[in-house]
Amino acid sequence: MTLHPVLPALLLVAMAVLLIVAQILTLRRWRASGRNRTALWRWLLISAAALLLVLAASRVVILADDESTTRSAGDLEPSVFLVVDRSPDMAVRDLDGRARMDVARDDLEVLVDRYPRVRFAVIGFASAPSLDWPLSADTWSLRPVLDTLVPYASGPDTATQTNAGAAGTVLRYQLISAVQQYPRAKTLVFYLGAGAPESELPPREFAPPAGSVDGGAVLGYGTSADEATLRGVADQLGVPYVARPDAAPLSAELPDGATDAPTTAVASIETGTETYWLPAVGAAILILIELYLVLRDLRRNRVVSVEMAT
Missing domain, CATH: 3.40.50.410 (von Willebrand factor, type A domain)
Incomplete structure (x- = not known):
C-alpha cells in the first residue's frame, strides 16, 4: 500500500489533526453543557465527512503483487x-x-x-x-x-x-x-x-x-x-x-x-488499485444526509412561521 496525495502530505495531516481536535473539544463541551444529542450527532456527521475527504485526497493505492512493470x-x-x-x-x-x-x-x-x-x-x-x-x-x-x-x-x-x-x-x-x-x-x-x-x-x-x-x-x-x-x-x-x-x-x-x-x-511504474473513491463515496453519503436534515428543518421552520402569522 502506498500514498499519492493530491495535496502536500503535511497539509493533509494538519487538516486531519484539526478536525480530530475539533471533535474532541465539541464532545467535551457537549458533556459540560448537556445540550441535545441531535446537534452533536450532526456536527460529528459533518466532521466525519471532512475526514473522509481528507482520506480521499491522500489517494491510498493498494499495490499488486507485481509492483513494477516495464x-x-x-x-x-x-x-x-x-x-x-x-x-x-x-x-x-x-x-x-x-x-x-x-x-x-x-x-x-x-x-x-x-x-x-x-x-x-x-x-x-x-x-x-x-x-x-x-x-x-x-x-x-x-x-x-x-x-x-x-x-x-x-x-x-x-x-x-x-x-x-x-x-x-x-x-x-x-x-x-x-x-x-x-x-x-x-x-x-x-x-x-x-x-x-x-x-x-x-x-x-x-x-x-x-x-x-x-x-x-x-x-x-x-x-x-x-x-x-x-x-x-x-x-x-x-x-x-x-x-x-x-x-x-x-x-x-x-x-x-x-x-x-x-x-x-x-x-518502472507502480501498478495497483486506487481506493480514493471509497472514502469519497462515504463523504458524499454523509453530506447528502446532512443536506436532507437541513432541508427538513427549513421546511418545519417555514410551517411554524406560517402558523404563527395566522
Missing part, C-alpha cells in the same frame, strides 16, 4: 514500417490452399503482437504506392485496418504492371520523417510481397537514407514468388530475406535477429 519510454519506442504487396499476385492460393494475402495478414498480426508498444505505419502498393496507415502508436485502431487488407481489384494488365519497388519513394520519405521526429528510436521495415512475378516492368530500387533501417525482414509469399527480386529488395533495405512457401507460423520462419525487440529505455 514500459517503453516515449521517444525510444521503435518505428515499424509494414510494406504490403496488394497486387493480384497476393490473391493466388498456393499456400496450403490459402491465399497469399491471408497468410500475410496472419503475419502482420504476429508482428503487431510482438511489438505492442511501438509506432506502426502501413504502405500498400501494386503499380503505385499508398500510405494506408500513417505512423502511429494506436495499435488498437490499426488491427481492424490490417484485417481488411485485400489485393486491389485486378484488371487485364494489373499483374503485369505491378512493381515490386513501387513503395520505395514513399518509404524513403517516411523514414526521413520518422528519423527527424524520433532520432533516438530504432526503425524496422518489414516488406511482405510476392515479388511481382508476372510484371513486365523492371523493379524500382529502394534507397533508404543511410543508417535509417535498423532491422526487419523481406517476406516472400508463394511457391512461384520472384525470389531474385525479393532478395534484391532485402539487400537494398539491409534486412534478411525470408521465404514463405507455406502457411507455417511466422515465428518459426524468421531468422535470428529479424524481429529482436530493439533496446529501449524502460521506466
Whole structure:
C-alpha cells in the first residue's frame, strides 16, 4: 500500500489533526453543557465527512503483487514500417490452399503482437504506392485496418504492371520523417510481397537514407514468388530475406535477429488499485444526509412561521 496525495502530505495531516481536535473539544463541551444529542450527532456527521475527504485526497493505492512493470519510454519506442504487396499476385492460393494475402495478414498480426508498444505505419502498393496507415502508436485502431487488407481489384494488365519497388519513394520519405521526429528510436521495415512475378516492368530500387533501417525482414509469399527480386529488395533495405512457401507460423520462419525487440529505455511504474473513491463515496453519503436534515428543518421552520402569522 502506498500514498499519492493530491495535496502536500503535511497539509493533509494538519487538516486531519484539526478536525480530530475539533471533535474532541465539541464532545467535551457537549458533556459540560448537556445540550441535545441531535446537534452533536450532526456536527460529528459533518466532521466525519471532512475526514473522509481528507482520506480521499491522500489517494491510498493498494499495490499488486507485481509492483513494477516495464514500459517503453516515449521517444525510444521503435518505428515499424509494414510494406504490403496488394497486387493480384497476393490473391493466388498456393499456400496450403490459402491465399497469399491471408497468410500475410496472419503475419502482420504476429508482428503487431510482438511489438505492442511501438509506432506502426502501413504502405500498400501494386503499380503505385499508398500510405494506408500513417505512423502511429494506436495499435488498437490499426488491427481492424490490417484485417481488411485485400489485393486491389485486378484488371487485364494489373499483374503485369505491378512493381515490386513501387513503395520505395514513399518509404524513403517516411523514414526521413520518422528519423527527424524520433532520432533516438530504432526503425524496422518489414516488406511482405510476392515479388511481382508476372510484371513486365523492371523493379524500382529502394534507397533508404543511410543508417535509417535498423532491422526487419523481406517476406516472400508463394511457391512461384520472384525470389531474385525479393532478395534484391532485402539487400537494398539491409534486412534478411525470408521465404514463405507455406502457411507455417511466422515465428518459426524468421531468422535470428529479424524481429529482436530493439533496446529501449524502460521506466518502472507502480501498478495497483486506487481506493480514493471509497472514502469519497462515504463523504458524499454523509453530506447528502446532512443536506436532507437541513432541508427538513427549513421546511418545519417555514410551517411554524406560517402558523404563527395566522
